[in-house]
Amino acid sequence: AMETALEMAQDQGNDELAKMIEKDLSAVKVRLSSGKDLNFVKDMQEKYAKFIKTEGLAYESRLAVMLNQQLK
Numbered sequence: 001a002m003e004t005a006l007e008m009a010q011d012q013g014n015d016e017l018a019k020m021i022e023k024d025l026s027a028v029k030v031r032l033s034s035g036k037d038l039n040f041v042k043d044m045q046e047k048y049a050k051f052i053k054t055e056g057l058a059y060e061s062r063l064a065v066m067l068n069q070q071l072k
Helices: 001-012 013-036 038-047 059-071
Strands: none
Touching: 001 013, 013 038
């Protein structure tokens, strides 16, 4: 989802947004590799949930993604 958001920002020429997303991506990778502060990773998942590609997901998974987005 974060990679998709980054690609979209780059495609739109929004360098400032792209840099912010790259910073988030870097922070997530550090936390995942260290296994520390995983709540931050969860927060980033929620922040970027709208960029999740659902085309290849099962129907139930797509419904879950859409429901989570509506609950926010």
